[in-house]
Amino acid sequence: MRKEFKLPELGENIDAADVLKILVKAGDYIKHDEPVLEIETDKATIEVPSTVEGLIKEVLAVEGQKIKVGSTVIVVEESAAPAEAPAAAPVTAEVSVPASAPSVSEPAKVSAPAEFILPELGENIDAADVLKILIKVGDVVAADQAVIEIETDKATIEVPSNISGTVTEILIKEGQKAKVGQPVFRVSGGAAVSAPAEAKPAPAPQAPAEQKSGPVKPAPAQQESKFVPVDTQPGILTDAAPAAPSARRIARELGVDVNKVTGSGPHGRISVDDVKAYVKKLNLSRREEKPSGFGVAAVPLPDFTKFGTIERKPMSNIRTKTAEHLSYAWASIPHVTQFDKADITDLEAIRKMFAPKVEAKGAKLTVTAILIKVISHALNKFPQFNASVDMEKKEIIYKSYCNIGVAVDTERGLIVPVINDTDKKNITEISLGLAEISEKARLRKISPEDLQGGCFTISNLGGIGGTYFTPIVNSPEVAILGVSKGAYEPVYKNGEFVPRLMLPLSLSYDHRIIDGADAIRFLRWVIEALEQPMKILIEG
Numbered sequence: 026m027r028k029e030f031k032l033p034e035l036g037e038n039i040d041a042a043d044v045l046k047i048l049v050k051a052g053d054y055i056k057h058d059e060p061v062l063e064i065e066t067d068k069a070t071i072e073v074p075s076t077v078e079g080l081i082k083e084v085l086a087v088e089g090q091k092i093k094v095g096s097t098v099i100v101v102e103e104s105a106a107p108a109e110a111p112a113a114a115p116v117t118a119e120v121s122v123p124a125s126a127p128s129v130s131e132p133a134k135v136s137a138p139a140e141f142i143l144p145e146l147g148e149n150i151d152a153a154d155v156l157k158i159l160i161k162v163g164d165v166v167a168a169d170q171a172v173i174e175i176e177t178d179k180a181t182i183e184v185p186s187n188i189s190g191t192v193t194e195i196l197i198k199e200g201q202k203a204k205v206g207q208p209v210f211r212v213s214g215g216a217a218v219s220a221p222a223e224a225k226p227a228p229a230p231q232a233p234a235e236q237k238s239g240p241v242k243p244a245p246a247q248q249e250s251k252f253v254p255v256d257t258q259p260g261i262l263t264d265a266a267p268a269a270p271s272a273r274r275i276a277r278e279l280g281v282d283v284n285k286v287t288g289s290g291p292h293g294r295i296s297v298d299d300v301k302a303y304v305k306k307l308n309l310s311r312r313e314e315k316p317s318g319f320g321v322a323a324v325p326l327p328d329f330t331k332f333g334t335i336e337r338k339p340m341s342n343i344r345t346k347t348a349e350h351l352s353y354a355w356a357s358i359p360h361v362t363q364f365d366k367a368d369i370t371d372l373e374a375i376r377k378m379f380a381p382k383v384e385a386k387g388a389k390l391t392v393t394a395i396l397i398k399v400i401s402h403a404l405n406k407f408p409q410f411n412a413s414v415d416m417e418k419k420e421i422i423y424k425s426y427c428n429i430g431v432a433v434d435t436e437r438g439l440i441v442p443v444i445n446d447t448d449k450k451n452i453t454e455i456s457l458g459l460a461e462i463s464e465k466a467r468l469r470k471i472s473p474e475d476l477q478g479g480c481f482t483i484s485n486l487g488g489i490g491g492t493y494f495t496p497i498v499n500s501p502e503v504a505i506l507g508v509s510k511g512a513y514e515p516v517y518k519n520g521e522f523v524p525r526l527m528l529p530l531s532l533s534y535d536h537r538i539i540d541g542a543d544a545i546r547f548l549r550w551v552i553e554a555l556e557q558p559m560k561i562l563i564e565g
């Protein structure tokens with residue numbers, strides 16, 4: 026009796042696979058659970074075991090082609106069993122799963138060791154620093170359980186697992202950098218919950234996980250479907266690039282969209298070499314491109330060891346991003362910095378008077394909080410300071426919202442969280458907001474949203490010291506206020522020197538859209554508002 030072996034279910038949302046290797050040929054005698062072919066899905070390479078037994082009459086799958094779930098792979102003649110084989114071995118057309126292979130008959134179950142890989146972390150983020158590993162070997166990990174704490178240039182994130190099971194191996198270390206797509210840990214005896222990690226090549230099949238006992242089931246009626254290479258079924262499965270997991274992984278690591286790579290394998294299959302060739306071509310074409318105005322060629326560093334002992338340490342993500350962002354801002358914005366001083370003697374008296382009231386609400390009334398309020402009014406008065414430049418379209422973008430970024434000094438470096446709608450908040454609310462973001466920044470709890478949408482930045486170094494400095498405009502904003510240490514100094518007033526508390530201010534601005542005269546007018550307005558707070562109430 027002739028029997029067909031069809032490609033079984035391969036897991037949730039997997040309806041086809043690439044045939045890597047056919048492990049049998051016509052004339053072979055195949056037994057239950059013997060591997061028939063090696064296939065590759067997006068998630069894993071799998072050896073598929075036979076659920077039929079007999080003499081192989083026909084092999085319908087073709088190496089290098091795609092095969093759909095349910096398509097016939099081989100046809101066997103049951104009665105043609107060799108002498109030593111059981112004449113009528115109990116067969117079932119239901120699929121048996123080798124214990125060590127990824128899920129076949131039970132979609133989404135992973136009985137093989139499964140790997141958790143570092144998932145996508147957001148646009149332009151391809152790596153993160155591993156701050157803490159929250160699991161250890163032997164732990165039973167549940168789906169959605171936080172497994173590692175990482176830090177990108179944007180935020181500290183607890184990453185939840187998408188697999189469950191007992192942790193058998195941890196593949197990264199605290200303090201290391203982990204790349205998106207990199208294996209993080211392995212589990213055994215669990216289930217993939219969503220977007221399962223790429224499984225390792227399946228070892229040779231062992232005992233079937235689902236050994237059928239009890240009455241022999243009759244094989245279901247033969248299905249009509251024959252092996253259908255997907256190429257002949259346009260529009261069904263051709264949306265994703267046919268790439269091996271290894272090729273996808275390297276593409277991810279190199280920051281390349283695998284769909285843009287031309288595959289040189291059968292049916293355009295993309296190999297690791299294809300990805301590398303694509304990256305090489307991309308790099309060559311970039312080198313040939315003309316420098317983009319602000320591009321500065323890197324000058325090779327001298328060999329410092331000639332002068333003494335050195336130690337090289339990797340930059341943290343925050344440091345790397347700060348370096349890139351500030352280099353870009355410094356090179357692309359024509360900066361001018363305007364210096365001036367505000368007499369905050371009276372304001373200091375008012376600050377001290379109101380400080381207990383703000384403190385009762387749980388915040389501290391500081392110069393920074395007051396400056397945020399004053400700047401919010403100034404942005405309303407001088408709209409070109411609450412703007413961005415679109416040089417491509419030759420347009421200036423004016424914003425009618427007001428969010429102020431505050432440079433915060435943390436032990437991991439500088440970050441600039443944003444307080445939203447500062448024009449609509451009173452100083453107590455701003456103080457509470459400032460306390461919240463400073464605390465979050467220092468406790469590494471800032472989320473990417475906390476860092477977005479700023480219109481203007483204030484950088485107050487006065488709590489530490491300094492007289493003046495030249496802050497760099499926080500692109501795509503167009504101005505930044507640097508604040509240095511307020512100190513008493515003699516000021517000539519009404520024919521005599523009097524001690525006044527003077528606050529040094531440094532306004533850096535983008536000269537493309539702000540002229541020097543505008544900058545002085547803006548800064549003078551801010552200073553007058555600090556010196557005579559009634560100005561805000563009167564002029565708004």
Ligand code: CAO
Pocket residue numbers: 391392393394431432433434435439459463484485486487488489496508509510511512528
């Ligand atoms: N002049 C004199 N004293 C100042 C001052 C100034 N410009 N600014 C703050 N102070 C005083 C405060 O009044 C406070 O004194 P008391 O404790 O006696 O009240 C003390 O310094 C500490 O202030 P603070 O830091 O707690 O509060 P803040 O709201 O003024 O500042 C923040 C908050 C987040 C801006 C600040 O903590 C910070 O991180 N500053 C560094 C910013 C930075 O690194 N900028 C550089 C960017 S470019 O590399």
